[in-house]
Amino acid sequence: QYGYTLPGWRKYNLTYRIINYTPDMARAAVDEAIQEGLEVWSKVTPLKFTRISKGIADIMIAFRTRVHGRCPRYFDGPLGVLGHAFPPGPGLGGDTHFDEDENWTMDGTGFSLFLVAAHEFGHALGLSHSNDQTALMFPNYVSLDSRKYSLSQDDINGIQSIYG
Ligand SMILES: O=C1CC=C(NS(=O)(=O)c2ccc(-c3ccccc3)cc2)CC1=O
Numbered sequence: 001q002y003g004y005t006l007p008g009w010r011k012y013n014l015t016y017r018i019i020n021y022t023p024d025m026a027r028a029a030v031d032e033a034i035q036e037g038l039e040v041w042s043k044v045t046p047l048k049f050t051r052i053s054k055g056i057a058d059i060m061i062a063f064r065t066r067v068h069g070r071c072p073r074y075f076d077g078p079l080g081v082l083g084h085a086f087p088p089g090p091g092l093g094g095d096t097h098f099d100e101d102e103n104w105t106m107d108g109t110g111f112s113l114f115l116v117a118a119h120e121f122g123h124a125l126g127l128s129h130s131n132d133q134t135a136l137m138f139p140n141y142v143s144l145d146s147r148k149y150s151l152s153q154d155d156i157n158g159i160q161s162i163y164g
């Protein structure tokens with residue numbers, strides 16, 4: 001059963017901004033992985049994501065290492081934690097950071113940015129972890145072939161319990 005849900009966004013039109021890029025992947029590949037990670041959720045809810053290239057977006061996306069900016073959570077170097085996202089809300093709410101010390105790839109060798117992004121965006125939309133090991137919100141990374149990846153019913157029940 002999906003984890004209990006935090007209050008979600010009180011609007012369906014959300015903006016996102018990619019602050020910086022990882023050198024591990026082509027920019028276009030990063031843009032695509034982020035867009036697909038968001039589409040996983042917008043496909044099953046009334047949510048709409050609009051990309052902006054400057055100013056403050058609801059979901060600010062950045063690649064960071066160790067202690068970074070005014071973020072209260074830190075990264076731990078290669079492996080371990082791959083990313084973190086803040087639940088819906090003003091300011092840091094919704095912001096999603098990826099650990100730049102990881103090897104981000106789309107070919108299955110390193111970590112799939114698409115998969116980790118989809119998981120983190122689940123948090124940025126208000127979902128917590130699920131104990132259903134087939135769920136995207138399961139706490140442990142399973143390197144599936146992200147091409148044929150789809151949401152589990154548990155994820156869908158969870159997100160629709162907030163934005164149904
Ligand atoms: O709140 C937390 C705390 C710890 C986390 N660990 S992680 O960054 O290594 C991570 C773990 C699992 C995933 C994942 C799980 C299922 C499918 C795809 C990715 C992504 C990131 C991820 C996270 O969002």
Ligand SMILES: [Ca+2]
Nearest residue numbers: 077079081099
């Ligand atoms: Ca790490």
Ligand SMILES: [Zn+2]
Nearest residue numbers: 071073084097
């Ligand atoms: Zn952070």
